[in-house]
Amino acid sequence: MNFFRHRHTASLGLPALATLIAIAGCSSADDSASVAVPSPGAKVTRLCQNLDKVLPRTVDGRRRADPEPRSALTAGWGSPAIILRCGVERPPKMIDPKVATGDDPKAVAGGVNGVDWLMEKQDDGTTRLTTASRLAYVEVTVPAGVDASGALIDLAPSVKKAIHKGIAD
Template structure:
């Protein structure tokens, strides 16, 4: 007797019940959760990012924390549309661009907020991407169009200063 065939033979009869159960339990791929690619940093950076995850505020720009999928200590989110933080990202190419360093790139600007230095890049779809500079790990924050970027950076500054020391990222 073929056990594999026997076990599969009852599956078509159970499929409608499985679909109904999944729908009732909320097993939907089209939910309203934000998503973010999880970075793959070094072990040293992962430790810093986990410390940052614990130091992050519960609210940013008045929005409650609502982490993106997939769940990770390297990502965090607030609000809808989501403000997304990713820790342990690669150094952005514009960070070493001489046009940015000399202030001649209109789409990227360097500056500091509450003791944290940032590279600010205007996103094609609207909003901005900020990446920390002069820290032991690169932390990226995407801010949707219409959200007060300065408020976001002010709210995140103390956690970043506490968890990610000044230094040069790997």
């Protein structure tokens, strides 16, 4: 799978991605809700455990406050929380040709500081971002009023260190 085969999609920079995130809008996350813990295979679980060890204490100025149930496959920052889940399934939109050509108004592909992401506006208004071209899929959900570019900038070094480039199984 060559998800970023279209040069104009792969070169979508931080300013353009930030603009798209602002346009897409987000809604607040329910702080009392539990987070579904992914259940990947052993190889991806190890990668996610390594990611958990190198995640920053703060993301976009928010302190780490992991959701329930506690797991090395999930993390959270702030309230309402920015939520990270590692080892999720590949989003169906990731192979949608409309996304690759920029023809899907609810999804866009781009890169931030060396990490490629698929950004999807959800029906509930939240924004879900999922890594692409990595050995494990990492999903970040951003609530309303939060500029997702700050979170992606803060998370990029950890993702690059723990989840190497490649194609997830």
